[in-house]
Amino acid sequence: xxxxxxxxxxxxxxxxxxxxxxxxxxxxxxxxxxxxxxxxxxxxxxxxxxxxxxxxxxxxxxxxxxxxxxxxxxxxxxxxxxxxxxxxxxxxxxxxxxxxxxxxxxxxxxxxxxxxxxxxxxxxxxxxxxxxxxxxxxxxxxxxxxxxxxxxxxxxxxxxxxxxxxxxxxxxxxxxxxxxxxxxxxxxxxxxxxxxxxxxxxxxxxxxxxxxxxxxxxxxxxxxxxxxxxxxxxxxxxxxxxxxxxxxxxxxxxxxxxxxxxxxxxxxxxxxxxxxxxxxxxxxxxxxxxxxxxxxxxxxxxxxxxxxxxxxxxxxxxxxxxxxxxxxxxxxxxxxxxxxxxxxxxxxxxxxxxxxxxxxxxxxxxxxxxxxxxxxxxxxxxxxxxxxxxxxxxxxxxxxxxxxxxxxxxxxxxxxxxxxxxxxxxxxxxxxxxxxxxxxxxxxxxxxxxxxxxxxxxxxxxxxxxxxxxxxxxxxxxxxxxxxxxxxxxxxxxxxxxxxxxxxxxxxxxxxxxxxxxxxxxxxxxxxxxxxxxxxxxxxxxxxxxxxxxxxxxxxxxxxxxxxxxxxxxxxxxxxxxxxxxxxxxxxxxxxxxxxxxxxxxxxxxxxxxxxxxxxxxxxxxxxxxxxxxxxxxx
Numbered sequence: 001x002x003x004x005x006x007x008x009x010x011x012x013x014x015x016x017x018x019x020x021x022x023x024x025x026x027x028x029x030x031x032x033x034x035x036x037x038x039x040x041x042x043x044x045x046x047x048x049x050x051x052x053x054x055x056x057x058x059x060x061x062x063x064x065x066x067x068x069x070x071x072x073x074x075x076x077x078x079x080x081x082x083x084x085x086x087x088x089x090x091x092x093x094x095x096x097x098x099x100x101x102x103x104x105x106x107x108x109x110x111x112x113x114x115x116x117x118x119x120x121x122x123x124x125x126x127x128x129x130x131x132x133x134x135x136x137x138x139x140x141x142x143x144x145x146x147x148x149x150x151x152x153x154x155x156x157x158x159x160x161x162x163x164x165x166x167x168x169x170x171x172x173x174x175x176x177x178x179x180x181x182x183x184x185x186x187x188x189x190x191x192x193x194x195x196x197x198x199x200x201x202x203x204x205x206x207x208x209x210x211x212x213x214x215x216x217x218x219x220x221x222x223x224x225x226x227x228x229x230x231x232x233x234x235x236x237x238x239x240x241x242x243x244x245x246x247x248x249x250x251x252x253x254x255x256x257x258x259x260x261x262x263x264x265x266x267x268x269x270x271x272x273x274x275x276x277x278x279x280x281x282x283x284x285x286x287x288x289x290x291x292x293x294x295x296x297x298x299x300x301x302x303x304x305x306x307x308x309x310x311x312x313x314x315x316x317x318x319x320x321x322x323x324x325x326x327x328x329x330x331x332x333x334x335x336x337x338x339x340x341x342x343x344x345x346x347x348x349x350x351x352x353x354x355x356x357x358x359x360x361x362x363x364x365x366x367x368x369x370x371x372x373x374x375x376x377x378x379x380x381x382x383x384x385x386x387x388x389x390x391x392x393x394x395x396x397x398x399x400x401x402x403x404x405x406x407x408x409x410x411x412x413x414x415x416x417x418x419x420x421x422x423x424x425x426x427x428x429x430x431x432x433x434x435x436x437x438x439x440x441x442x443x444x445x446x447x448x449x450x451x452x453x454x455x456x457x458x459x460x461x462x463x464x465x466x467x468x469x470x471x472x473x474x475x476x477x478x479x480x481x482x483x484x485x486x487x488x489x490x491x492x493x494x495x496x497x498x499x500x501x502x503x504x505x506x507x508x509x510x511x512x513x514x515x516x517x518x519x520x521x522x523x524x525x526x527x528x529x530x531x532x533x534x535x536x537x538x539x540x541x542x543x544x545x546x547x548x549x550x551x552x553x554x555x556x557x558x559x560x561x562x563x564x565x566x567x568x569x570x571x572x573x574x575x576x577x578x579x580x581x582x583x584x585x586x587x588x589x590x591x592x593x594x595x596x597x598x599x600x601x602x603x604x605x606x607x608x609x610x611x612x613x614x615x616x617x618x619x620x621x622x623x624x625x626x627x628x629x630x631x632x633x634x635x
Contacts, residue, residue, distance in 0.1 A: 050173075050297055052109035053164040056119065058290070059106045061184065063099040064157050065283060067129070068191035070096050071150040072275065074136045075195035076268050078143045079202030085268070093133065100126050112167050115160070122156050129153065143199050144209075147192065154191075158184050170300055175231060176293050182227035183289060187282040189221035194275030197256065201271040204264050214256065228289075235292065239285045248277040316507060323511045337490075337525060340368060341483055345532055347375060348476065348539070370479065374472065442572065452560045459554040466543045466550070473536045473543070480533045487526040494519035 073089040104126070108119060132149050135141040141149075161184060165177035196213055200206055229240040243249055251274050255266060266274075339357055357368055497515035501508030 048109075048301070049111050050164070050168055050170075051301065052111045053115055053160075053167070054294065054297060056106070056108060056111070056115075057161050057164055059103050060157050060160055061286075063096070063103050064154050064184070065187075066092070066096040066099045067150065067154060067157075068188065068279070069276070071147060071154075071191060072194045072198055072272055074146055074150075075143050076198040076202055076272055078136060078139065078141070078146060079199040079268070082139050084202075088269075089136075096129070100129070115163050115167060118163055119160060122160065125153050125157065143195070147195050151188075151192065154188060158188070173293065173296050173300065176233075176289065176296065179228045179231040179236065180286070180289050180293060182224045183282065183286050186221050186224035186228060187279060187286065189217045189224065190275065190279050190282060192217045193221070193252070193256075194272060194279065197252075197259065197275060198268050198272045200259050201264055201266060201268040206259050206262055211260070214260075218256075228285075231289075233292065236289060239288055243281050243285060246278075246281055248274065248281055252278050319504070319507070323508075323514070337483065337486060340371065341525060341528055341532070343375075344371060344476065344479065344483075345528075347371070347378075348532060348535060353379075374475065378472075441567075448560075448567075449565060452558075456554055456558060459550050462550050463547055463554075466547050470540055470543050473540045477533055477536050480529045480536070484526050484529040484533075487522045487529060490522035490525070491519050494522060 070089070070092045073085060073092045077085040077089050104123070108116060111119070128149070132141070132146060132153075136146060158181070161177070161181050165174055165181055168174045168177055193214070196210060196217070200210055225240070225243075229237060231237075255271060255274065258265065343355070494515045497518070498512050501512035501515060504511070
């Protein structure tokens with residue numbers, strides 16, 4: 001993984017490196033997280049709305065159940081002409097009032113607008129109940145009219161349950177809610193049958209209108225009950241079978257058959273009690289089905305919250321992964337820049353054997369390639385100068401050996417001269433002494449002149465070398481400025497990362513810490529680049545001072561060379577005089593002739609050695625930079 005990051009750092013541009021491998025995954029993770037989080041949040045909101053509607057319907061159905069019992073009591077009271085059932089009616093009204101008060105105190109939660117609007121519309125039924133009660137108490141309304149009024153109120157209240165089933169987004173739960181509404185309507189038909197049968201038992205008559213109502217309510221009751229049985233749930237189907245075969249249901253069916261035969265063996269209270277038992281069986285089935293619905297709603301709520309949490313965690317994981325990728329590239333970029341800066345500092349200290357990262361194809365790699373070319377060029381010039389210096393040292397050693405041999409031959413000649421002509425000893429000694437002094441002076445003056453010329457040449461080479469060093473320092477200064485700019489861009493990128501982390505809130509705290517560390521690293525890189533730049537400027541100043549000193553030394557050497565030339569001319573004239581004196585000694589014996597021959601031979605050898613010594617040592621480094629280094633540009 002580190003090799004891949006290093007390859008991308010050295011070959012991809014900064015923009016594409018952060019966009020393709022950091023920015024795009026980050027944006028994609030945020031978009032996916034927001035999209036799916038919105039969908040999951042809507043699912044949670046739908047489930048919460050369903051939960052609020054279920055709680056509302058629970059409260060309203062309690063009112064409906066109590067109001068159905070009040071309707072039956074009111075029918076019995078009216079059928080008796082107000083002579084019986086008043087106490088039971090008053091007690092049931094108290095129950096209804098209690099349920100209505102609980103309903104009025106109930107606070108409606110976050111539900112769909114359609115449900116909330118209809119809820120506000122039907123919440124004023126307490127006024128209608130008060131009006132119908134006053135009519136019942138004054139016996140200014142018939143039983144069938146009273147039943148129709150209660151039937152309308154109950155139907156409007158039960159419509160809340162229908163709206164809840166229509167607004168439910170979960171199909172499997174909607175089936176249970178439809179079955180629940182069917183069970184409520186079956187219970188309503190049972191309540192209507194209870195009111196009719198109680199009235200018939202009170203009046204002891206069974207009219208054709210009673211028969212028609214009896215058939216209608218019984219048919220609707222069975223239809224709603226069959227719809228309830230369509231729920232494919234073992235508990236629901238068992239509840240249906242238990243109700244059909246229950247003694248309470250069979251007893252109600254029996255008294256209805258007796259009424260059709262005009263047989264009235266039970267009192268109105270007994271008939272009402274039998275119907276109430278059957279209604280209670282349906283109420284038990286209703287509560288059982290309601291428990292099933294609540295369990296399914298709870299399961300839907302858990303699933304919706306789990307899906308929302310998983311979606312948010314997935315989005316956060318994508319964001320963290322993108323942040324980790326950005327951190328990795330920033331870290332490797334800092335490491336590479338640290339290696340480059342360290343290598344540049346070492347080269348300014350004279351260490352040209354430093355290792356640089358393998359360059360790639362982007363701007364950072366161009367910087368590395370430029371430093372590599374600079375390092376290799378300096379090393380090449382240094383190695384060539386050392387090689388020339390070693391060769392010159394070997395030549396000087398050879399010259400030294402030949403000079404020692406010449407001195408040995410001179411000693412032999414001197415001994416021959418001492419034994420040659422005693423008669424010319426004083427003259428020969430004086431002439432020989434003058435000639436030796438003249439030749440020695442001539443040699444010394446020639447060496448001094450050559451050394452002066454060689455010092456002048458070396459001084460000129462030193463000035464040129466210092467100028468090249470100054471140019472190289474200027475190039476290094478421009479490179480340090482680029483490094484400083486890269487550190488500034490890294491600092492700006494870290495600042496942007498800190499801003500994005502601040503926007504991410506608590507989830508971005510870890511990323512903010514990483515961004516702070518990257519910013520501090522960039523600051524340290526900038527300070528190091530500034531320190532290197534200051535060192536290079538001080539070195540450039542010292543080089544300028546050295547150039548002035550070397551130029552002054554060159555002027556002094558030029559004057560010394562001129563003086564050496566004048567001395568060489570004087571010594572040359574002295575040598576001519578000595579040669580004239582030597583000519584007077586031509587008549588010396590054969591020994592002096594042999595000495596002259598040997599001296600001439602030695603003079604030729606020394607002359608050839610002096611010509612070899614006249615060649616100066618070339619320590620000049622290469623002046624030309626390679627084309628790829630001279631024209632290097634940053635991408």
